Structures are given as C-alpha cells and as structure tokens.
Amino acid sequence: MEEKVLLAVAVVVLLVVVSKLKSLLVTKPKLNLPPGPWTLPLIGSIHHLVTSPSIYRAMRDLAQKHGPLMMLRLGEVPTLVVSSPETAQAITKTHDVTFADRHLNATIGVLTYNGTDLVFGTYGERWRQLRKITVLELFSVARVQSFQRIREEEVARFMQSLAASAGAGATVNLSKMISRFINDTFVRESIGSRCKYQDDYLDAFDTAVRQTSVLTVADLFPSSRLMQILGTAPRNALKCRNRITRILEQIIQEQVEAMDRGEKTAHESLIGVLLRLQKEASLPVELTNDTIVALMFDLFGAGSDTSSTTLNWCMTELMRYPATMAKAQAEVREAFKGKTRITEDDLAGAELIYLKLVIKEALRMHCPVPLLLPRQCRETCQVMGYDIPKGTSVFINVWAICRDAKYWEDAEEFRPERFENTNLDYKGTNYEFLPFGSGRRMCPGANLGLANIELALASLLYHYNWKLPDGVKPEDVQVWEGPGLIAKKKTGLILHPVTCIAPADA
Template identity: 65%
Template sequence: MEAEKVLLALAVCSLLVILSKKLKQGLTKPELKLPPGPWTLPLLGSVHHLVSSQGGMYRAMSVLSEKHGPLMQLWLGEVPTVVASSPEAAREILKTSDLTFATRHLNATTRTATFDASDLVFAPYGDRWRQLRKICVLELLSVARVQALRRVREEEAALLVARIAASASSGEPVCLTRSIANFINDTIVRESIGARCKYQDEYLRAFDTLVRQTSSLTAADLFPSSRIMQALGAAPRNARVCRDEMERIIEQIIKERLEEKAAEKDDDGSEKAHGSGDFLDVMLRLQKQNGSITNRDILILLFDMFGAGSETSSTTLNWTMAELMRTPRVMAKAQAELRDAFQGKTSITEEDVAKLSYLKLVLKEALRLHCPLPLLLPRECRESCTVMGYDVPKGTAVLVNAWAICRDPKVWDRPEEFRPERFEADGAVDFKGTNYEFLPFGSGRRMCPGANLGIANMEVALASLLYHFDWKLPDGARAEDMDMSEAAGMVASKRAKLYLCPTVRVAPGPGPCSA
C-alpha cells in the first residue's frame, strides 16, 4: 500500500513538472493561430472527449470535427495532435505538404515494437527509409513480383474452399473470421518464405499480443517527457517481450533458409536457383549482389511483410462477408456475376478474377465503409508550416481520419449504405492515393506499398467464397441483428466473430497439392 502511495506521489509530481513547463512555454512562445478544437482539461488535454464516446477514437474525432471543422487541434496529454477529416484537409497534408509530414509520429510502445522505428512502416523519413522502400517497391511488391506469386494465392484459396466444403455437410456454422484469418496468414507466409512455417502458431500468438499492446493510449503515450511515466508503463515492456519472440522466430527462418541453400549447391560449388520466387529468396539474392543489405534488414522487412499484410486484409474480407450477409441484393448480384462467368469450372484462377467487374466494386465499397486503418498511420510535422490557414508547429502529431472522410455525406450519397454501384457511377475513384475522398491505403510518400499484394490476396479468396457456396446466418438469426461494431485498436476489426452456415453450390475440384 505504501509503495502504491509513493508511486502515485511521484506520478503527480511528474505531471506538475510537465504542467509547469507548458506554462513557461506559453509565456515565452509567440501566439500561434492553431486549428480550432474542443475545450481541454489540465494535463489530460482532449483525452476525455475521446474515451467518453462509444466506438473507436476515429468515431469520436468524426463527431468533434462536425463542430470544430475539417482541421482540428487536439491535445492527447502533452502531445499536440492535428486531425484532418475532409478530402481538402487530407489533400493539403498528403499532397501539398507531403514532404513536411513525411515522417512518423511514434509513442514509446510503437517505437519498441518496431525495432526502435527501424522498419519500413515506422522508420523516420530519411536515407534508410528510402532504401527499404526502394527494395520493397522495385523487388518485393512490384506488379511483376505479385503476379509471379499467383500460384500461391490460388492454391491457398482452393485449400480454403476445400476445408469449408468438408465441414458444410455437418450443417454446423463455420467461424468464417477464423477461416479467413488462416487463409491470409498462410498466404502471406508462403509468399514471404515459400512454404508453411512450423513456428507460425508461436509467431501469431506473439503478434496478436503485440497488436493489443499498441492498440490503446497509455500514460506513457500521453506524457512522453515524463521519465516516471515511461518507467511505469507496462505496454512498452510487454511489446519488447513479444517483439523479441518474433525476432527469434524470423532469425531461425533465415538461418534455416541459408543452411538449405548451402546444402543445395552444385558439385562445382555454385548455388542452385531456389526457384520459389518468395520474398526471402529475393532479399538473399539482393544481399549477395549488394552488400549494403544486412541480415538485420532482411529480418525487419520480413517482420513488416508478416504483420502489415495479414491483419488489414483479413479484417477487410471479414467485413466484406458481413456486409454481403446484410445486403442480399449485393450478394446475389456478385454471385450471379461469378457463376455466369465460370459455368462448369471447379476452381478459380486469378486470370478468371481479372475478368470480373462487380466483385471489384464490392471490395472497394467494403474498403470505403470499413477502412482497415481508420486513422491511417500517424505522421509528424517535420517543420512548422501552415495548413488551411492554420499554424501547425514542428513536432505536432497528424492524423488523417479516413473513416470520417469515407462516410462524409458531403462527399458520398447515403454513405452508411453498402452500395458498390456508387463506384460504377464514378469509375475514376480508386484507392491509388490520388482520390482524397477514398484513402484506404493512404497517399503520398508514406502510402502503403503493398496495396497490389493485399488486393490480389483478397480478390481470389472472396471470389472463391462466393462462387462455391451459398451462405446463411445460423439458428435463424436476422441480418439486421448482426453485431457490426468495431473492436478497439489501430485496426478496425469486427468485434464479434462472423459465424455462417455454408451450402455447397459449386463443388470444388480435386484438392490442390499440399504446400
């Protein structure tokens, strides 16, 4: 009990020191024209406006922006934060001033989880980030490389269909959330290292725990200048444990691949071509050609591949199926397109999927209504600048509320409805980062470089699920009663798992060879 009192007293003293610093800064700094925002509390700033609302922070920020405007100033503890909630505000940040906002804002937990911000996703803007992005864009995630891995996606989609078909005869509901997550994880792993990973369960457990540690604001995030708050914060310590476990597993994967390649050398000592074309092989080849790529770089890029592509893609597919169950008209139209196009086929290839049009609109609409990263990823102002006539000081955290933009009634007609035809009416609207009303993958220098891979993984799976099966809710449940709320966290996943009863409509062909 005494120890708790001492810790509380130390925390209060620390916060008083921070308040004193802020008061001194206010007396010496020139007055700035900051964006408007809600009233604040001492020390906590605007946090109470966010935690007191139902749903994720992006929902609360959307409500606040209706009152305070499309560019809004918040204080998350001592951290100044600007939130953009309109296409015009997003354009100024992500295009007009893209270089000024090209670096990431980091808290203690995220920095720890991302190898001290040395990975591609969270690295500060600079030479290292440019080198990693160049490797990804030109070698790992190019259109040609993504197409070269189509066989992996087709095989995994066929395995997904086979497993669901095997359980359909029982009449029991299938946890589609779990089936989709397994498909995406297996696909990403095979695309990354060419085969199943025997450590996959261990890795996913550590990854799930790591995501939870980075999914909410902590005292350490709100008061980064307080050494006491940093010392007391449990999230960074827990994140370090998870990261170390994931690092150990990836190091073992790389070690085993190097041993495998050494054992496969020809009699003359030359290295045999591995032939899989997976990301790990590509990086090892680049390392041999270019000594500047280290084993550490390879480890960190694999870490990004395993994590960045799995959670967002499985979340989007899960929401897509949920929305289709709530909108039978759209489900019927999508299935009719598939079954008319592929009459007599027992499996689907990516060449088949490329011929479809309505399925692609369905996926676009799911990305609009359920942006997997509703606040994108936080940026930071590198140099003081002006946005929409307001001052944004250096060091300010910047959030783009893509969730609010994609549901803005000034931009979208009947925005809460799941209506893929809206993209048919305006086919020019795409997710390539140039339409600021639709930014599921972001825009500018820090746009997600894996958009092509993510879309390819999702399209073949969605087409297979709709082509082979009819779906209904279990136990006579009504679609309008489905729980469509989001779980808390950086990724807006569906809070309740999706259970559906499949009926085989088009029997799948012979199962694919095991990978």
C-alpha cells in the same frame, strides 16, 4: 558570518525566481492553432475520446463540431486530426515532405526497433532506399504475379475445408477461417513454404497488435522518464518484440542455410529476395539481419491482417444486403459456369466488374487502418491558414472521410453501385477515398493484399450459398470494430455454408 551566507543564498534564490518570472513574462509569438475542444490539465483532450467505442468515431464527432482540421492534446502530445478530402490533400500532397515522418509513441517505438523499419522509419535517405527495395523488389507487379500458384492452392484448400462443414450442415466461424487462409497464403509468399514457427509467430504478432490498441501513460507523456519507467506497456512490448525477433532470426538462419546448399523453390519468396540482395551487397543501404527482421515485421503487419480484415468485411456486408449478395453471386456463377475450380487466369479473362465494386465499397465503409498510421510534423508550418508546430502528431481520419455525407450519398449504406461510371480508385489521388493512404507514406503492398482477396472472394461466392444461423436476420449482423490500429470485426462471422458448386479437390 552566518548572516552573510543566508543573505547570499537569498540573493541567489531571488535571482533564480526573477529569471523564471522573466522567461514566463516574455511575450512569445502567438500561434494560430487549428480549433479544438476544451482541454483539461495534464490529460488534455483524452476525456473527449473515451465517450465512443472507437477513437476514430469520437474524432469524427468532434470534427463535426470543430472542423476538418482540428487540434487535440493527448497528454502532452499535440495531435492534429484531419477529416476532409481537402485537408487530407494538404497533408499528403501539398505539405507531404513536411509531414513525411512517423509519430512514434513508446509502445510502437519498441515494437518497430526504434523506428528502424520501413513503416515507422524516419524519412530520409535510408528510408527512401528501403522504400525503393519494397516497391521494386518485393511488391512489383511481376513479384505479385509470381505468387499466383500459391494463392490458387491456398484458395483450393480453403474451399475444401468449407466443403466438410457444408456436408455436415454445420456452422463455421468464417472470420477465423479467413484469417487462417490469409495467414497461410502470406506465410508461403513470405518464406516460400509452410513454416513450423507459424503459429508461434502469429500469436506473438497478434499480441503485439493488441498492445497498440490503447494509449498508455508512457505514450501520453514521452518526456517523463518516470512515466517511461512506471509504464508496463513498453516492457511488455519489448518481451513481445524479442519473441518475434527470435522466431524471425531462426527463419532467416534456415533460409540462409538452404541457399548455401543451393536449394531452389518454384518462386523466390519475399525473405529470399531480401537475403539475395543482402548477399549481393550492391545496395546503397546495408541490409543487415536486423533490418531484414524489421522489414519482415512490417510485411506481416501490412500483408496479413489488413487483407483478412477486408475479406471478412466483404462477406459481412454481403450477408447484411442479400440483394447485393445475389447480384455478386450471379456474376461469378455466370462467368465461370461449369468449372469446379477458379484460377487467377479465369479472373483476368472474366473482368468481374461487380466483384471489384464490392471490394471497393468494403474498403470505403471499413478502411483497414481507419486513421492510417500517424505522421509527424517535421518543422513548424502553415496548413490552410493555421500554424502547425514542429513535433505535432497527425492522424488522417479516412474512416470519417469515407462516411461523410457531403461526399457520399447514403454514406452508411453498403452500395457497390456507387463506384459504377466513376474514376474513383484507391491509388491515392482521390482524396475522398484513401483506404491505403496517399503520398510518400502510402502503403506499398496494396497490390499483393488485393490479389490475396479477389480469388478467395470469387470462390466463396461461386461455390457456396451462405445462410445466417436460425433466428438471425441480415440487419442483426454485427458491424462494430474491435480496438486497435486495424479495424477488425469485433465478433466472428458465424454462417452456414451450403454447397452450390462442389469445389475440386485441393
């Protein structure tokens, strides 16, 4: 009897083994994948990316060897890296719908409420409706203009805070001051007033951003339940998200109570717009409190960090190029001669051409989000003759594209003049210059972000001369980026402000 049982077990085992061998031996269609570097078992291509201080620099170096459409494998995640205007156009225009989804790793999935927000939401009808709300209601030209008084007041406060340091002959950490100014401005635009929870929220948000700066085992092996359990990053991200959610829910509650009391402000804040639309209940998509919380999380990420990063890089590069600084200062001082405060109406009337070129060049050399945000292939397709499997994560290395000597003369030099007499703009149609992306997933808040930068930069150049600390030469100014999705300057910009035209009291 025992022999019969053993025989039966052996037969079953044999059948299973044969079945497995058969499945392995079945010839599968061979895909013509894009080229890429050699891989190692388990970790894939990761060892190629740890040789550089930043992942986009490493990807640029690899693409120079393997081509502008390059396949990597980050753990078990197939990853396409796009590094030329032609390949960027193929992804964001020719095959835009096919690559309209976002790739969610474990950490970002937790932070973005499982992709129920706008920035990382799955492409579909709900996403389209949220995008429509954002473009038409939150970031319209009229809405951006409605915040003019806020920007002017916050710039005036910023200039006054610098005046105290200039009078004492002290150095300032301009990077920190810029960050505080942008945060104060954006909080008022978002909520309508200064917020007692602001510092707590910004600390939680900064923690969330830092958690996206590295790839964890849970991100690299999404199919492994064991890695999801063992990985600490998703749990830490959840704690951070819960903290952010509690703060935003409290802000929402207070805003609702103020609306019920009939309180009105000089302008409608971004959260006020969302709560009004929620109350009207006339939209195809339901604006629940959870949805508003997720959208506010997106708004702070898109509106504060990227603006402060760009303004910081503008000042950093101007300090590295004294002749460029002198030219920019001469323009604003000639335009606003005799004024003690600059307004946005002054800016509009002056047509500061060179100032706008400085901002463009800073965006070229220091794209706020160097790899944009990862897309994902929704279905297997062909791009420029190569097969791209469904589920492939896609990075567009705009940092590399914007520094490619094939498209930019003296690409590593800060030369705002390169944009003179050209139609190059950041609207998403010049594929060699995509600081805000292109296609369906292009950043919808670029106009608000730039508005928060222009008046501040003009005022910094108009009111103050800037000197480096003793012993520091322009070529010594550090230009390395810190880790993370947003390319912040790694170290603070320490300068001496010297009053040239005293600012009016705030």
